Amino acid sequence: MKIVFSTISALVLGSCITGATGLLVLRTPQVAQAAAIAPGAANASAGTLSFNEHIQPILSEHCYQCHGADANTREAKLRLDREEFAFAPREDGPIIIKGEPDKSPLVRRIESTKEDEVMPPPKAHKDLNREEIALLRQWVKEGATYEKHWAYLRPEPAALPATRRQDWGHNAIDRFVLARLEKEGLSPSPEADKHALIRRVTFDLTGLPPTPEEIGAFVSDPAPSAYERLVDRLLASPRYGEHRAHYWLDAARHADTTGTHRDPFRRTWPYRDYVISSFNENKPFDRFTIEQIAGDLLPTENFDQLVATGFVRAHITTSAVGEVTEDLQMVNVAERVNTVSTVFLGLTSACAACHDHKFDPITQKEFYQLSAFFNNTMDPPADNEDPTHFPTVTLPPAGKAAAAGKIIKERAAVERQLMERMARGDEALKTWLASAAARNLKPISTEKLVVRFRFDEGQGSVVRNSAPGATPAGYTLEKDPPLWGYEVVKHWPPMRLATTTRLPANQLGDFDSTDAFSVSGWFKPRIGRLTRQGSLVSKMALGEKNRGWDLFWEYADAKDVNSNQRWAQGRLVVNLIHEGADNAITVRAPRVFGRVEWVHLGASYDGSGKAAGLRLYINGELQDVEIQKDQLAGSIRTSAPLQFARRTDGEGEKETDKNPLLESAYQDIRVYARQLSPDEIRGTMDRDVAAELLARPVAQWNADDRKVVSNYYFRNVDATAIALSSAKARLDAALEAVTHGGPDANITREKDAMAAAHVLERGVYNQRKERVWADVPAFLPPLPAAAARDRLGLAQWLVSPENPLTARVTVNRMWYEIFGSGIVATLGDFGVVGQRPSHRHLLDWLALDFEESGWNVKRFYKQVVMSATYRQSAKVTPELLEKDPANRLLARGPRFRLDAEMIRDSALAAGGLLVERIGGPSVNTYEPAGLWETMSMDGSNTRTHKPDSGDGLYRRSVYTFMKRFSTPSVLATFDASRRDVCVVQRERTNTPLQPLITLNAPHFLEASRHLATRAMRLPDTSPEQKIDFMAERLLTRPLPPGQRQVLLKSFDSFRQSFSELRAKEFVTVGESPVDSALPTRELAAWTVVASQLLNTDQALNK
8 A cells, every 4th residue: 555655645746736726725714814804904094984894803802801791800890892881980080082082091001002001911912003003093083983793783685786897797696796806906707617617516516526427418508597407406406405414414513422421322313314304305494493493392293393303402411420410401501502502693602601701792691591491301411321312202114104194293283273272371261260260279188188398498408398287397308408499390499309318207108008098299200221210209118128108110111112211211119018029019000101201190098908999190190000919918117217219228227328219309299198089189280289379369479370370270171272182192192103113313392391590600500599581682682572481482583584693694604615614704603703794795685685585595505606706717816816815705716625525425426336315324434443442431332333334335424423432534534523512614624644544545445446447347448538537527527638648657557566466455445346357457556546536636626
């Protein structure tokens, strides 16, 4: 391989020199260039200064760090980011005197040469240059007028700009671009030739090179409509959606592993397939947005909108031992906020988790208001190494899609009616609230109620027993304090036990086998592989051979549920034990629960000593039970105290350090010294609390109280809602039966609670401050008054006409995919410190046009690639290269290196290896031996890399398995994202490792060998024709004679230098078989020629 590398390197180097312009563009930091290109400083003298264009960039870069929005770092009580603060009265007088720079302290301080007076101070290392100082002086002289940041203003329709030249352009884009070029004294470049144009547009729209047949058809077609027909065909190709998806999956941080600890496998490919399908069907972007953020809150019309919510959950997760659940929850929620802020709003929000944003007007409180939208989902913070950890949806297996689709449409209709009934049922609810039925709603009798722990204290270490006449009235929590009020569920913020929290409640619940008694309450068992099954409520002593009683949560049997879900689902078991496992009554409810997270459990016993006298309830429904033991003979009375999440160790035994049910949560737990009827058990779910609230004036209710009463009414009183709920339950059961055996997909589900969060001091999970409700930042338009304060309300707000950011940010990102740079160069930062747009009016026009088109994505891309701006030649003059190296002014066509996926896929396509099957599980391609082992912990189920065989090796790169700890080496070398965080703008680097990959990696050598094989199989062809055959597939054009001669010499040289053994080793790289009918040494030499072509600047650039 050494001789192969040395020869090819010479040709590649020569190619890089001849194509230096393209490489110079690649080496230019585009963001750094943007400041010089954006309109502003150079034209400041032409008229009145603009705060947004001329002044704010200076203040944000040099002043806001100490005099901006963050009160914690603000100095001298001076704030310059907002007009009302900059001109607020000060004890030492105003800092800015409008129209009088010589009297303004601000001007004096920035012009001072004294080290103890000049601003910014020298220690800040943010010195102003002379031009910036002059601009600030001129601004003060002109009246120091402030403007709202341009990106926070709604785009306004504008007339197309006038241009001197009338003979250039195809659409509105060109008018804006030409106007800017004329302002800069530049002219557009001529149109690219047809070979260059078909290569460019085919790569841009499908990520693949055009075939020779497609090239020939387009080049030979003289019709004016030929290019438009080409564009329409490419947009209709299934390859279009696959190509668009790789950009979106970067932003969605989609990967096939969790990304921390052992980096285990996670089944996320259904979400990837949803993205591809959405682009191919040209789903409106507003719908695409809503489905991903809140598809579960829409009336479910198809599986897609549920799978779409995998976007919310695509971030890294962990199952590491010792992680604190609440800390993990905060990390996950903050990541979701940051991703949504970046992708849809183009804002950096992460720093506001700890303090007010230093530059943009996002306060810490507003960050947590945003986080509340995502703090209300059901998914546990830890993944427990479950490939599809709760909640999930089971997709229909092959052949069942039509039947499942029919059911889901029926269910959608019922679900829609139910939602409408609840949304429009205010009058019915008000009527009922005023009725005698509501006033007379009575809680169930408190007769023989001995325990009622509401767990609504919200703080402290004492919990009340609110049973009538209870003595003592309170019990002290021992060891680690619990977590109070971490979410709003059912009735009030509940209590979650810490890992060693104890609540020994003495002899409460001290029953014998002849005593009737009942237990009920709301429970949330900690779901996870690291959690042992155990008692939810018990009065049982391990040291007395388990004598006593308990409500026990056990893992579901692996044979009864998907093995991947065993750890996320459980069953209710009730035990009454005299001695050991045999002298006992043990009854189990077969129904699996856990997917609903919070569950209401109940058990009632008649004192008969028989299993038939024991009844079990789940969510108020009497369960058919399995009797596992029915041989109780003797007392169940024990000296052990009533406990939660554990049984009591006996005397002389070492006390278990942790609760077996780690971090379980509880609400409204009751114990009665009598057998409750089925109606009474149902009443403990919500009727009691509703009755208590109805006994108080409505004016005293808070939002939680209103939700409790409303839920009770629609669940138990409103006949229409009850009937619809029953119909939905029947359809749910039918759907579950149809989808049985299909693949599971991670989805997002909303809790039945108000979306809330707490402001956290410095972002620390256990340093809680005020409680806040879901809302959007005040500097942006408010949520509509009627909008739900949940993820659906947020998603609808993001794509509402009033939102000034989402359309701008989206079209800017799509523009970047085509031109290599956004109109705003900082794709993820439209805030104060982000770069100014190079063509602001064009950006606004595109945003408004995108909205008015119905958020039509394909129409946007067609509009861009049909423009004369896009169709320009990419050739560049030295003068233009000096003035605009990054092509920000768009005086030439786009030309830059292909993305990682495009490089690999184009090689496979040229070699005839590419498998164009759409969708399905991710595939493993070639990787260096031992790489995954090096990057993985022991015990990881992704520690050993095993490449697929057959078609799996040759699928498009979008289907490649993305291991976060070890991004596929070929893709990583060419700057593919690790997918551990949201990435909307990849780096584009040039490194020595890149040609080493394309020269030596099996992907490329195998593709080169297949391309050479195809050329050699051509009948009656000369060596020159073989070279042209390969060049047309890699470069989209035949080679000039001089370059062809170089490759012919190379071929002759390698044919002579290869020994038979070396040639055989060389051509057998890769799994695919070698054509044994071809001469081995000749095949090896032609393979080198194909590799040389693959490694040229022309092949690696679009």
